[in-house]
Amino acid sequence: MTVRDALNSALDEEMEKDDRVYILGEEVAQYDGAYKVTRGLWKKYGDKRVIDTPITEMGFAGIAVGSAMAGLRPVCEFMTFNFAMQAIDQVINSAAKTFYMSAGRVNVPIVFRGPNGAAAGVAAQHSQCFAAWYAHCPGLKVVSPYNSEDCKGLLKAAIRDPDPVVFLENELLYGVQYEMSDEALSKDFVLPIGKAHIARPGEHITLVAHSRAVEICLEAANELAGKGIEAEVINLRSIRPLDMDTINASIVKTNHLVTVEQGWPTCGVGAEILSRVMESETFYHLDQPAIRITGVDTPMPYTKSLEIAALPQPSDVIATVKKLLKAQ
Amino acid sequence: MVLSKNCASLLGRYFRNTLIPKTLSASYTSSQVHADVKLEWTQNLNFTGSSSLLIPSYRVLNQQGQIIKESEDPKLSDSVLEKMYKNMTLLNVIDKILYESQRQGRISFYMTNFGEEATHIGSAAALNEDDVVFGQYRETGVLLWRGFTLSELMDQCYGNCDDQGKGRQMPVHYGSKRLNFVTISSPLATQLPQAAGAAYALKGKNKIVICYFGEGAASEGDAHAAFNFAATLGCPVIFFCRNNGYAISTPSKEQYKGDGIAGRGPGYGINTLRVDGNDIFAVYNATKMAKEYAITENKPVLIEALTYRVGHHSTSDDSTKYRSVEEVQHWTATENPVNRLRLYLENKDLWNEDMEKQWHTESRKDILTAFDAAEKKSKPHWSELFNDVYQEIPDHIRKQMEEMQQHIEQYKDQYPIKAYSP
Numbered sequence: 074m075t076v077r078d079a080l081n082s083a084l085d086e087e088m089e090k091d092d093r094v095y096i097l098g099e100e101v102a103q104y105d106g107a108y109k110v111t112r113g114l115w116k117k118y119g120d121k122r123v124i125d126t127p128i129t130e131m132g133f134a135g136i137a138v139g140s141a142m143a144g145l146r147p148v149c150e151f152m153t154f155n156f157a158m159q160a161i162d163q164v165i166n167s168a169a170k171t172f173y174m175s176a177g178r179v180n181v182p183i184v185f186r187g188p189n190g191a192a193a194g195v196a197a198q199h200s201q202c203f204a205a206w207y208a209h210c211p212g213l214k215v216v217s218p219y220n221s222e223d224c225k226g227l228l229k230a231a232i233r234d235p236d237p238v239v240f241l242e243n244e245l246l247y248g249v250q251y252e253m254s255d256e257a258l259s260k261d262f263v264l265p266i267g268k269a270h271i272a273r274p275g276e277h278i279t280l281v282a283h284s285r286a287v288e289i290c291l292e293a294a295n296e297l298a299g300k301g302i303e304a305e306v307i308n309l310r311s312i313r314p315l316d317m318d319t320i321n322a323s324i325v326k327t328n329h330l331v332t333v334e335q336g337w338p339t340c341g342v343g344a345e346i347l348s349r350v351m352e353s354e355t356f357y358h359l360d361q362p363a364i365r366i367t368g369v370d371t372p373m374p375y376t377k378s379l380e381i382a383a384l385p386q387p388s389d390v391i392a393t394v395k396k397l398l399k400a401q
Numbered sequence: 402m403v404l405s406k407n408c409a410s411l412l413g414r415y416f417r418n419t420l421i422p423k424t425l426s427a428s429y430t431s432s433q434v435h436a437d438v439k440l441e442w443t444q445n446l447n448f449t450g451s452s453s454l455l456i457p458s459y460r461v462l463n464q465q466g467q468i469i470k471e472s473e474d475p476k477l478s479d480s481v482l483e484k485m486y487k488n489m490t491l492l493n494v495i496d497k498i499l500y501e502s503q504r505q506g507r508i509s510f511y512m513t514n515f516g517e518e519a520t521h522i523g524s525a526a527a528l529n530e531d532d533v534v535f536g537q538y539r540e541t542g543v544l545l546w547r548g549f550t551l552s553e554l555m556d557q558c559y560g561n562c563d564d565q566g567k568g569r570q571m572p573v574h575y576g577s578k579r580l581n582f583v584t585i586s587s588p589l590a591t592q593l594p595q596a597a598g599a600a601y602a603l604k605g606k607n608k609i610v611i612c613y614f615g616e617g618a619a620s621e622g623d624a625h626a627a628f629n630f631a632a633t634l635g636c637p638v639i640f641f642c643r644n645n646g647y648a649i650s651t652p653s654k655e656q657y658k659g660d661g662i663a664g665r666g667p668g669y670g671i672n673t674l675r676v677d678g679n680d681i682f683a684v685y686n687a688t689k690m691a692k693e694y695a696i697t698e699n700k701p702v703l704i705e706a707l708t709y710r711v712g713h714h715s716t717s718d719d720s721t722k723y724r725s726v727e728e729v730q731h732w733t734a735t736e737n738p739v740n741r742l743r744l745y746l747e748n749k750d751l752w753n754e755d756m757e758k759q760w761h762t763e764s765r766k767d768i769l770t771a772f773d774a775a776e777k778k779s780k781p782h783w784s785e786l787f788n789d790v791y792q793e794i795p796d797h798i799r800k801q802m803e804e805m806q807q808h809i810e811q812y813k814d815q816y817p818i819k820a821y822s823p
Contacts, residue, residue: 099649099651100649100650100651103650103723104649104650104722104723107649125651125655127617127620127648127651127655127656127657128589128590128617128618128620128621128648128651128656129620129621129622130621131621131622132620132622155587155588156588156589158588159588159589159621159622159623194509194510194571195509195510195571196569196570196571196574196587197569197570198586198587198588199571199587371786371790372569372790374568374569374786375509375560375568375569375570375571376560376568376780377509378780379786
């Protein structure tokens, strides 16, 4: 099943289950969504539950927040998260903080979703990861799924969650097919927010990643296995809350840590993980300093060759692992 | 501290207005608090609805290319008329070639201008080159009018070593300091408040700003901010809306209710014009009048040009999914802005089929020459990677640049250095 279809079935199932759930955003209805994630839902659920909006991110994010306060369960699609910057005040100051500011009286059960992170050939203003931005803010939950199972289970969890969830998809993964277990095909399949997943067990080094970077780690781990290095790949799934238990347990086993992400290094997801390891008992289990592999600290280049160079590649992961483990 | 300061000034005003009535001038009325327009009182409760005021659309040329009312003929010189027509048709050929080249994978992205040629050329012709342009992304004709060369255009789309944007932007994100055309920025509607700000800075400098945007962009909050600030700060800016019927797939009638974009102007206290955007003379006359008003009065003007996006939104879009072929054909055949000008020129004996053929061959040849040259040019020098993130290169970036320099020096046979400009 493709990531796109997994997201679509999660939306479909939750809309069927709970009539408070509705979708709004630019072109989500008649056009089936800019990336076809909402395909067929307008036909099935009609104008009342799948709503095309004018091009006003701040406006429809505000509508979504208000309707969530009033008891609905909006799924607010941003055509891409690059455009969600227009709506940042509604997401941070209204959605994330209202529960706290209302002394627990008004919760905001909302999902902000859309493609995030690097796309292909669309330059600095259309190609960037906002995981660290949203993860910075208390009150939000931030999910960054990798494959089809992640997307289905986590989107369903996000829709059912009583708090605002920022759901960061990846454009380049929409069309990719991943296997789905029988369990994941069930309508009851939900993955817990805040729990990481060990995508590949290993004993020599821990690789922690989210979204598309998980794929990069798995590719690197495959190649490293041929050289006798067994890397454990952790798919974070959630950025906030961050599942430090799984990361810590893995480090205790492997004594080495590398984080991999497509976003920028400064104040990034990797920076956060390394700090938390440093502040905990787990630090004493490290045999070498932990290392971040990140996107390059620059606005995304447009040129294809530079774009590749600006993003972590499996070869970067392999080189770093070998250096850390002093392997040939 | 801020609060107390505000309170003090509010109190000051309160005391002046209420406690010391003797100091008020005799002409003071209570309506002056709310606006500088005269307020009338009524005892009847009636809604003012969306149809209370409908702004008509100004038209000079009919569909047969004839002037409807003689007094509205802008009486342009033969050379200006020829330049207008040549720019419009040149734009068509550029669009065809670059659209195809994207389909062939030679450039990554493209946006055509089909159907909106008159909005570009008509408005550009009414301004001076030192008037500043803030575009959205579909205003290539404005650049052509100002003398953006075919090489500059192709170099941008290829992002090669001669691209003034150093290959950092997606195709069609043109910019030219020489031509006072601010570089296109992808995020929607950000140019609107920026244009108001630029116009504020240019007050009294005998030039204006023109800001292009679509009817979809007018839904962004930025549009409201721009209109209100331009009006209250008295900014000499023309807000030029290309209402082309679609914001990607969203049709105009779902984008807004009420009397279009023009209908908003009076609400902001902005003088407003609505024109047939496929009538180049209507666009020209409106822009000319708007400029004169903006520059003499230091006030904004809103122009809504009704036009039609004949092409897809971009190479990432397929418009057959949301509109009919008949609809597109109607606008291509009946409302075609290029044909309308051509008929006018032919009526005046300024153009004919032979000239058309010759011009088409010549322009196609020039475009392909620039296109081939741009494709062959090398990429910008690799060190450009480190420039322009900050005006002065910080130490950590300089260090990286030096490391790379040494690295490339050492392993120059391992890298395709020849692909980059020396």
